[in-house]
Amino acid sequence: MPGRRVPSSTARRIPSRIWPASGRRVALRSSVNASCQDNWTVPPGPKWCGRVILALGGMGGMSIFTPPVRTVTVADAVFTAVPQYVLGLLARPAVPVSSPSSPAYADARLRAAEDRVHARGSDRAGIAALPPVAGWRAAHRAVGGDPVRHPCAAEALLRRHAGGGRLPRINSAVDLANALSLESGLPVASMAVAGLDGELTVRPATGTEVFHPLGSPAGTVEAPAPGEVVYADAAGTAHSRHWNWRQGDTVRTVPGTHDLLFTVECAHAGGRAEVSAALAELRTELGPPAGEPLLLDAERRSAPVSFDPLDCLRGRIDALDDRILALLGERVAVVREVARYKSDESAVRAPARVEQVVRRVTALADRHGVPAGLAERLYRLLIEELTELELSHLR
Numbered sequence: 001m002p003g004r005r006v007p008s009s010t011a012r013r014i015p016s017r018i019w020p021a022s023g024r025r026v027a028l029r030s031s032v033n034a035s036c037q038d039n040w041t042v043p044p045g046p047k048w049c050g051r052v053i054l055a056l057g058g059m060g061g062m063s064i065f066t067p068p069v070r071t072v073t074v075a076d077a078v079f080t081a082v083p084q085y086v087l088g089l090l091a092r093p094a095v096p097v098s099s100p101s102s103p104a105y106a107d108a109r110l111r112a113a114e115d116r117v118h119a120r121g122s123d124r125a126g127i128a129a130l131p132p133v134a135g136w137r138a139a140h141r142a143v144g145g146d147p148v149r150h151p152c153a154a155e156a157l158l159r160r161h162a163g164g165g166r167l168p169r170i171n172s173a174v175d176l177a178n179a180l181s182l183e184s185g186l187p188v189a190s191m192a193v194a195g196l197d198g199e200l201t202v203r204p205a206t207g208t209e210v211f212h213p214l215g216s217p218a219g220t221v222e223a224p225a226p227g228e229v230v231y232a233d234a235a236g237t238a239h240s241r242h243w244n245w246r247q248g249d250t251v252r253t254v255p256g257t258h259d260l261l262f263t264v265e266c267a268h269a270g271g272r273a274e275v276s277a278a279l280a281e282l283r284t285e286l287g288p289p290a291g292e293p294l295l296l297d298a299e300r301r302s303a304p305v306s307f308d309p310l311d312c313l314r315g316r317i318d319a320l321d322d323r324i325l326a327l328l329g330e331r332v333a334v335v336r337e338v339a340r341y342k343s344d345e346s347a348v349r350a351p352a353r354v355e356q357v358v359r360r361v362t363a364l365a366d367r368h369g370v371p372a373g374l375a376e377r378l379y380r381l382l383i384e385e386l387t388e389l390e391l392s393h394l395r
C-alpha cells in the first residue's frame with residue numbers, strides 16, 4: 001500500500017518523547033521489518049528517529065508501536081492440501097480485556113455454551129463426527145499431521161469439558177472466543193497483534209521457526225517440524241503449533257487494552273457460512289470499533305487488516321453500503337415492474353401512494369435509529385427519481 005500514512009490515532013499511542021505532536025511525511029522503508037512495505041509518516045527530528053521507532057516496533061512482544069495494518073496471508077501450499085480452508089479475520093482495536101471475565105457476559109455466555117454441550121452429551125466419537133471437527137481431522141491428515149495427537153483447538157476444547165466439567169476462565173476476550181468455539185465447533189482464537197512482527201502467514205513451517213509455548217518461562221522455545229502448518233510472522237516466530245492446536249505466548253491475550261485479531265477457521269466444505277456467522281457474532285459482542293469481518297479462502301489468499309479504528313469503521317460502512325445498494329437495486333427493479341401496469345402520467349405520479357410510502361418509512365425510521373427527517377428527504381428524492389424513471393417507460 002504505497003503512500004499509506006500512519007493514522008493520527010497511532011501517532012497518539014506513541015510517547016511524545018519520540019513522537020512529537022507535529023509530523024513531517026516521508027517515505028521510509030523499515031529496515032527491521034522487511035515485510036512491512038508501507039511508507040510511514042515519521043515525525044520531525046533527527047534522521048535516526050523514525051528508525052528507532054521501527055526498531056522498537058520490531059522487537060516481537062515488546063512493541064510500543066503497533067503498525068495499524070497487518071497483511072494476513074494463507075500460503076498456496078495450504079490450499080493445495082485443503083482447498084476448502086477458510087480463515088475468517090476480525091480486527092478489534094483497543095479491546096478492554098478484563099480478568100476475571102467481567103462484565104460477566106463473557107462468563108455467562110461461556111457457561112451457556114458449556115451447558116448446551118453438556119446437554120448434547122457428546123462423547124469423543126460424537127465430537128469427532130461433528131462436521132467442523134471431522135473437517136479438521138481430514139485437514140491435519142492432508143498436511144501430514146496427526147489429528148489424534150494434535151486435534152484442532154475446537155476439538156480439544158470440546159473434549160476438555162464434554163464430561164460435564166467447566167473450562168478454566170481466562171479473561172473476557174479468551175472466554176468469549178471459547179464460548180463461540182464451543183457453540184460453533186470451529187477454532188476461534190484471539191491474538192494480541194502487538195506481539196506480531198510484521199505480516200502474518202498461515203503456512204507450512206520450514207523448520208527454522210521459533211515457538212514460545214503459552215505460559216512457558218522466558219526463553220523456552222520449541223521448533224515446529226518442517227511442513228507443520230503454523231501461523232508465522234515476518235521475523236520467523238511461529239505463533240501456533242499444528243495449525244491451531246496450540247497458540248504461542250508472544251500473541252497471548254492478557255488483561256489490559258489491546259488491539260486484537262480474532263480468527264475463526266474452518267476446514268470442512270460448506271463451512272464458510274458458519275465462519276461468517278461466528279465472526280458476525282463476535283463483532284456484535286465486541287462492539288465498535290470492530291472492523292468488518294474478512295474471509296481468506298482459495299480465491300482470496302491475502303488481505304491487509306487494519307487496526308486503525310477509523311479504517312475499521314469505514315470498512316463497516318462500505319460493507320453496509322454494499323447491502324444498501326443491493327437492496328436499492330431490487331427496489332428499482334420492482335418500480336420498473338410497477339411501471340408496466342400504469343398507462344398514464346397521473347397513475348405514475350400516484351401522489352396518495354407517495355404520501356403513504358413516506359409516512360410508513362418515517363415511522364419505521366425511528367425504530368431503526370434513523371432521524372425521521374433524513375428518511376423523509378431520502379425517500380422523497382428516491383421516489384422523485386424513480387417516478388421519472390417510470391415516466392420514461394411510459395413515453
Ligand SMILES: C=C(O[C@@H]1C=C(C(=O)O)C=C[C@H]1O)C(=O)O
Nearest residue numbers: 338348349350353354383386387
Ligand atoms: C412505485 C410506484 O410509483 C411511483 C414510485 C413510488 C416509489 O418509489 O415508492 C411511489 C409512487 C410513485 O411515484 C407505485 O405506484 O407504487
